Amino acid sequence: MILDKKHALQQKLFREFAETEFTKELQDRLDQSGEFEWDIFKKMASYGFTGVKIPRKYGGTGSDSLTYVLMVEEFARQDAVLSIYVNTSNSLGGGPIMLAGSEEQKMKYLPKIASGEEVIAFGLTEPGAGSDAGGTATTAVKDGDDYIINGRKTFISGAPVADWIICFAKTDPSQKGSKGISMFIVDMKAKGISLGANEHKMGIGGYPTCDVVFEDVRVPKENLLGPLHKGFQYAMKTLNSGRLGIAAQAVGIAQSALDEAVKYAKERKQFGHALADFQGIKFMLADMATDVEAARQLVHYAATMMDTDKDNATRACSIAKYFAAEAANRCAYKAVQIHGGYGYIKEYKVERIYRDARITSIYEGTSQIQQVVIASDLLK
Amino acid sequence: MKILVTVKQVPDTSGKVAVNEDGTLNRASMQTIINPDDLNAVEAALELRDKLGCKVVAFTMGPGPAESMLREIEAMGVDEAVLVSAREFGGSDTYATSQIIAAALDTYGIEDDDIIMAGRQAIDGDTAQVGPQIAEKLNLPQVTYAGDIEVNGKEITVKRMLEDGYMTIKLKTPCMITCIKELNEPRYMTVVGTEECFDMPLTVMDYPALKDHELIDASTIGLKGSPTNIYKSFTPPQKGAGMILDGSGKETTDKLIGILNEKHII
């Protein structure tokens, strides 16, 4: 797909910003400390990146999905974790409010999320409910004008820095599986909320992840998001567009693996020749380039589907996520392989790329879940 | 009040530069960018605009594709852009270029409280001449190498950087100020800017639009009107590679010092 001039200009903006601002020092710090970096987040927000998918009316830039994936790809190309900094507000966090929120809720939450003033997290996964989100054990019980929430959410990205969390809780225990679940917007400062310890992740350090525990957390009924007992369909819709973001992130990671591999293959000399002179290396580079380009085209196609025919975009999003995530893993593997021993030590970027790539085929639906989604769409 | 900023699209000389066999630059092989110092001028103008609420208009002279650069500058926040473009203007040296841009600025209209800003110099020619020459052609005072700018109504105070310090210069609008990279940190485009820039005002000033201006006549513009001409162009000689010493340990540094001693270099 050839980008039109607007999207080409946006790609240039995202690339220039990432190349200049995501310094090696910043990337190393994020990876090593695992701490959230507020300065770069605020700077990203000031240019509108945190609100690209949020409509103008609610303080965002009202851009389309293609803009969004171009941004995520270019950011992830420099640093996988920094692409997540602009992801949550536009997809998992802001998504449910845009999909299901009342006008009042949209006016209340979206402008601050779009401007980066407030951070929102997405609380679906539980210790016993991963890919099987229907197994949600967290409960919300009506008490006068409020709901009382109890339960535990796990692997919640950004929870330690979040002001709000979208919490999925069972409101009708009589309904089985994914039915009888509702969405709530919960204030992270509410009484009864506590955080687990930060997880020590393999990669994407710098966007802290931990458990969020709800103990008799009182939530006013205005914070119910979308229709009662019907929250799960919104979770699925959100994940659908969320997958597109991860697919774009995977393309960025794959591209950076390729960038590093090409650079190294030209520089490194063995047996009196540059690595790039050996056919075995050439084959690997060609495979990587083909993977990157194919993944990118699938992502751009899925983004265009989201913009033009959203209701029928599910399969395209899952195909893009499935292929791009696996491609990122293949490319990271080959990039490390081309680097040889140097690829295994932390001074070289491919070492981190290898770890960062791994998550893309796991979160927001594993590759196997994507296969299930693709097949069931195919066979319906 | 308004601020008129002159900008130039240049080949990116920081990357690989290909030279044709005849010693001219292979422009087709190079990426074009906004001249870096000009971005500092744009930023300075936008900062003043943010403070004073005036309009900022960008001017460039160049071929049609320079429009893409102007759109980029509009996406940064500039309100309006003017592309000065005609075959008759091609091949101009700094003197002829400054005549044409001065005519364009004058045609657009320079008011009593306006400021014209430019980058110190462009990375293709590195001449730093067009800014002062525009000022001369418009008979306006100038300050080059601006390291700090303060505007107080029609009074401007500029810190003009020198190699060994700086001067503080006071002047009145309208005037020309050329900006250096130490002046500020240019902003990026914004996402909203990229969404809107293609619908923002952009005027093309071609030869008919400017030909009646007093500064424009065939003997002072274009290749024929340029006082300077290129006599020869060539690539600098490549110095032959020297000796790479084996290893990087103490024996290697000892060896190097030994050689330098022997050759009486140290």
Place this chain on the structure above:
Amino acid sequence: MAYDSSDIAAFKNVWVFCEQRQGEMMPTTFELISEGRKLADELGVELWGILLGDNIEGIASELGGYGADKVLVCDDPLLKNYTTDGYTKVICDMVKEYKPEVMIYGASNIGRDLAPRCAARLHTGLCADCTHLDVDLDGYINFLKTGSSLDVDNVNFESKLFDVKKNLKMTRPAFGGHLMATIVCPRFRPAMATVRPGVMQRRPFDEEGAKKVELIHPKFEISADDIKAEVIDIQKAGRKLVDLIGADVIVSVGRGISKDVEGGVKLAEELAEVLGGVVGASRAVVDSGWMPNDHQVGQTGKTVHPRIYIACGISGAIQHKAGMQDSECIIAINKNEAAPIFEIADYGIVGDLFKVIPLLIDSYKEAKAEA
């Protein structure tokens, strides 16, 4: 009679703008006078300095020691400090009066403010930041033999448009040093150039010349109303600026110091100190704010030709090379064996500067102790 810059025959002699600041001659002026002497001899004409300032008669005759035949001394309290308006007016009036055929300025921040303004007012051509000047054609061809990649024997140097033997040929780098261009100004006079500081060789001072030089005090008009941009204050830099151009040894650092910026700079300072040199920096280092910009070597920084140039952790981008490749002996230390700096280095060590520099200091100290 109206002044006509295209009346070539009416112009004669070579002029140098002699820049002074606070009553002190800028060292570049002596380089320019020395170069101007060469050009005047090639043209068979006189070399004049033009000196503007307040009470500057005392520093005028020194110019004779470097080759000036005459100096136009334009003395006025309004010319004490450089102003674009004041200096442009007086210089242009003098040019109109005396009509020099060639005029050169130092490419300092002041020269590059003044010269374009004068050229525009006088309707003539100006070539910026020149690194080589010739009138004599054979001299120019000789320069190209070593100073270019041209096969000079197969180049046609004739021109139908102008007399190649009498016009000033002004050579300068362009496109970040990737290309060199020789510029001529055949149809107008004076042919003007600004000349990059540190490039031209200063001649030995000649006492006789200084005694013989003729000082001219021309009549000119200048009033406070002429000066629209007014200098209200001048500050010298608080920190003593590094003298890269005059340095014998330069130890420069590049991006390679990024993992420990302070430590890297300190090592370079130590090495420079034992060798009696100063510390330079690549553009990347200055742009990152790791060192102040007076340390910058390269196309956008200073052009240097020290006896020894040690490039530490500098990859050797063409912009950097443009500023240092004429150094007498270049030593490169870089982790990356493919770094372009090795292509121009006389001696190279592939290794980590943080390890190599301390060893180099040790080796040097030991060698000194033995000797």
